[in-house]
Amino acid sequence: MKNTIAFLIILFCFHLGTTTAQTAKDELPVRGLAIAAPKTNEVDRFVKFINEELAPRRINTIVLRVDYNYQFTSHPDLSDDNAMSKSDVKKMVSAAKQHQIKLIPQINLLGHQSWASTLGNLLTVYPEFDETPHVKLPEKYEWPNADGLYCKSYCPLHPEVHQVVFALMDEIVEVFENDAFHAGMDEVFYIGDDKCPRCQGLDKAELFAGEVTKIRNHLAFSDKELWIWGDRLIDGKTTGIGLWEGSYNRTHKAVDLIPKDVVINDWHYEKPVGTPVYFAMKGFDVVSCAWRKPHVGVSHVEDMFLFR
Numbered sequence: 001m002k003n004t005i006a007f008l009i010i011l012f013c014f015h016l017g018t019t020t021a022q023t024a025k026d027e028l029p030v031r032g033l034a035i036a037a038p039k040t041n042e043v044d045r046f047v048k049f050i051n052e053e054l055a056p057r058r059i060n061t062i063v064l065r066v067d068y069n070y071q072f073t074s075h076p077d078l079s080d081d082n083a084m085s086k087s088d089v090k091k092m093v094s095a096a097k098q099h100q101i102k103l104i105p106q107i108n109l110l111g112h113q114s115w116a117s118t119l120g121n122l123l124t125v126y127p128e129f130d131e132t133p134h135v136k137l138p139e140k141y142e143w144p145n146a147d148g149l150y151c152k153s154y155c156p157l158h159p160e161v162h163q164v165v166f167a168l169m170d171e172i173v174e175v176f177e178n179d180a181f182h183a184g185m186d187e188v189f190y191i192g193d194d195k196c197p198r199c200q201g202l203d204k205a206e207l208f209a210g211e212v213t214k215i216r217n218h219l220a221f222s223d224k225e226l227w228i229w230g231d232r233l234i235d236g237k238t239t240g241i242g243l244w245e246g247s248y249n250r251t252h253k254a255v256d257l258i259p260k261d262v263v264i265n266d267w268h269y270e271k272p273v274g275t276p277v278y279f280a281m282k283g284f285d286v287v288s289c290a291w292r293k294p295h296v297g298v299s300h301v302e303d304m305f306l307f308r
Contacts, residue, residue: 028304030287032061034106034265037069039080043088047095055099062096063182063227063265065106066172068121074167078121089175097177104227105172106182109165110211111189114152116141122154122164129154129161131190131199153190156211157198166218173224180263183215186229187244191251204250208232209257216259230264230286234275241273255282265289272299277307 033054038046054062068080070089096103113120113130117137123130131153143150154161173181185208192204199207216226233255236246245268246252260283266275267289279286288304290297 028301030061031057031059032063032102032287033059034063034065034289037064037066037084037105039069039082040084040088041082043084043091047091050092050095050099050101054101059101061102061104063104063106064092064176065108065182065184067107070172070175072168072171074171075125075164077125078164078168080121086175093175093177102178102180103176104178104180104182105176106184106227107165107168107172108184109154109215110156110183110185110191110208111153111187112151112184113154119152123152126161126164129158129164131155131196132193134195135190148189150187150189153188155196155198156191156207156214157196162214162218165215169215169218170222173219173222179223180225180227181219182227182265183212184229185212186231186267188232188251189243189249191249205253205257208251209254212254212258212262216262225261225263227263227265227287230266230275230279233258233264233279239273239275241268241275245269245273255279260284263287267291268300269293269296271296272303274303276304280307 050062066084068078069083070079071083071085072079093103095101108120113123114137117139119137127133132147135147135149135152137149137152138145141149154165169181169183188208192199192202192207194200212226212228219226231245232247232251234241234246235252236243236248239246262284264279264284264286266273266279266286268275269291270293272288272290276286276288288300290300
């Protein structure tokens with residue numbers, strides 16, 4: 001996912017078993033937006049955005065990519081500079097509640113622990129969590145590259161990683177006063193690396209499913225729901241979808257190994273793809289996601305009504 005506040009995804013939801021012939025076009029159960037969280041000096045502007053732009057358009061869900069843009073008390077060393085305070089978050093929470101908007105915080109877990117030549121906060125502070133410490137970030141990033149480096153991952157089997165990750169999750173879910181958390185988990189290229197002392201030789205689908213399930217189970221203790229991006233659960237080779245919107249490293253078999261109450265966000269940017277039906281047939285609630293091409297977004301919406 002692009003590291004910019006301009007990164008927007010329109011979300012439309014398809015719930016298995018809710019089809020009615022009379023469903024009006026404004027009655028999709030999720031009409032949402034995914035966007036990066038503002039820095040503290042932009043919070044008031046973001047509240048105005050909720051009040052004056054999103055609410056009048058009947059947006060009812062915001063996925064807010066927080067990552068380390070929050071002043072964590074459990075691990076303050078992981079917080080960004082100029083990160084949001086608790087009072088900043090409460091301003092957004094209040095505005096969202098006023099308009100009956102579900103405000104879901106996101107922290108990218110497993111993958112997306114680096115971007116281009118920049119290492120993310122988690123692996124900067126805890127380099128021992130790195131799945132591929134032998135892969136060094138280049139001064140000038142290019143794709144493709146000899147290391148197959150897109151973004152770093154943390155090792156899902158490191159014995160201390162969840163102590164840190166779960167503390168961040170608990171804190172962010174509590175401050176946002178919501179019943180859901182988005183863990184990202186998209187575009188995971190590094191998993192089960194051959195040089196990882198813990199993961200080498202293990203099934204990549206089982207590793208991915210294990211991490212999803214650990215996160216889901218932790219949230220379930222407090223009756224919270226897990227949302228993730230769905231690309232790693234699609235066979236990118238067999239479907240022809242490719243290695244970005246689907247998996248080339250065999251994690252797709254995890255679709256049959258994870259709990260069915262995980263909400264799948266199925267993103268396709270260049271054209272709509274019929275995979276929401278695939279996820280629904282597997283027993284999941286699924287959200288169809290477009291990006292910045294209006295005609296693609298319109299097609300996603302039309303498909304949602306057709307599928308329902």
